[in-house]
Amino acid sequence: MRAMASLDAGTLEVVGVTRRFGTVTAVAGVDLTVRRGEMLTLLGPSGSGKTTLLKIVAGFETPDEGAVRIDGRDITMAPPAKRDIGMVFQNYALFPHMTVAENVAFPLAMRRVPREERERRVREALKLVDLPTHGDRLPRQLSGGQQQRVALARAIVFDPQLLLLDEPFGALDRQLREQMQLEVRRLQQRLELTALFVTHDQEEALVMSDRIAVMEQGRIAQLGSPEEIYRSPASRFVAGFIGESNLYRARPIGDGVVELEGGLRIPLPPRLIGSGHGDLGLMLRPERVRSLGPGDTADIAFDGAIEEVVYLGETIKYRIKSDDGQISVLARWPLHEVGRILSPGHRVRVGWRSADMHSFPWS
């Protein structure tokens, strides 16, 4: 892994970084490479170490072990000001006593960029974030979304080698958040910025990232493209964290058959059973569960009744329990699939292809 990383010459390399707070290990030996022009997301619940790792990269925390390198330069002990990293903070951290233009000019002024060039670059940066005429305003005169853009302009105006984004959309309402996610992503791709993004919002991670590092208790539980993470989670934790899913514990009992926790036995393709040592975790996305009509068949099928209905607009979520009580499954169906909203107690036959399941070691 380490040899790979140095060959790859990523813009940011985190090598064996560990950070402890008393008896708690916030970051436990993390190796990570962010490639040039890539947006990599650290995704995890609070306490997973993602923010600590970000702070170590930014220079606000010092690791107990390991190194941080940018373009091969070791910056583990460098103060934040010497790192050439642009950062967008959770609450924007715009200087309230400076105008928008002064805020954006701040990193340039600190780098002693001559006045004329400074003004030109501030103008360009504000144009990039679509606020060309707001230079004279004060931050408090701007909306949340506009403040967010100013913070972004300030973070990229000095062409940093790396852009850090620390849950930057948390304070925005849903609609604005989705709009800003796309905007930031577009800008990052257009300018080919190398970026490390921290969030606890899995949807946001799927939208924004080239790759996602799912963090669990200070370690990277899985690193991969959004699709890999969504389709083939490597562990129960990742499967549970990304999207909604049915998770079952299964024990292989030979002949390509596994027994689920409730006692239900189902056949599985060898690909999913693997070497067959120990219990498996089986994941099934709710949208893969089908409603079966008379004469329809499926690899796995059972009769049951609807227990719970959650109305989501165009799709509806049903919890369905089998008549023998052995299994309960969450299904998500578009309204048109069954034509109407079914109510609790309604009898259904459901099934799915065994290939639509995904497996990982249970432990």
Add this chain to the structure above:
Amino acid sequence: MSTPTTIPIERPTSLPGGRLWRRHRDALSSLAVAGPALLFLLVFYLIPVVMLLAQSVEGEALVHYRKALTDGLYVRVLLDTLLIAAWVSLLCLVLAYPVAYTLSILPPTWSAVGIAFILLPFWTSVLVRTYGWMVLLGRNGLINRMLTDLGWIDAPLPLLNNMIGVLIGMTHVLLPYMVFPLYAVMRRIDPNLLAAARGLGASGWHVFLRVYLPLTLPGVLAGTTLVFVLAIGFFITPALLGGGKVHMMAVLIEQQVRMFLNWGFAAALSAVLLGATLLTYVGLRRLLRGNMQWS
């Protein structure tokens, strides 16, 4: 799906009189709440001030003012008073700024302890504290004795009955008035702003100069104004620690009344002092407001 429509809720229309009443009701009720305090200020502050001002122009109008504003002695004392107040404000600011900063970053328990250390002397009578300084600063006081015993000085330093003593005493008494406004402002500064400044390339010095100091200016203004205004009218401390050699307006005014029973002139001096206080207050606000439009 139908889009939800909002039906504007019409407020029941009322008579113009009723509306007028409603619009002023809030103002009236807050006036009622503030009433007792306003009455108190009116009776015990505003009326005496007006009476004082009336006294100052009694008899031959403005003769007292002419004397107060042209006689070299009184003009010099007025300027001295302003100068002393300015020095005390500056000393308080320089001393209080790091103290307030430390308090603002300490964990809550320790900052509470620190605040108690500032509050305890603050709650003690000014007279007691001033006498305390006399014990410390005198020719045979604690400080001179210690320095002599240590062999650092041959003769006692003149610390009492002069400007040094007055500055020390006044700074001590007025320091909390500077610490608390600064502390209040500093505690509300988002640490992320300082982190952001560092991350964007600012050195420690630049973080302070470009971000921290400007953000604390409201506290600097509030504290400086308080200390300056209080210092201008200070009486006990300069009277006791100045040993009759340091002349401040309040001491002079008291002399006019006590020794010469010249109420009219004392009133005129008071009015001049009041005017100077108001002027400096407005001036300070102007000076610092220019840098604080954001707040």
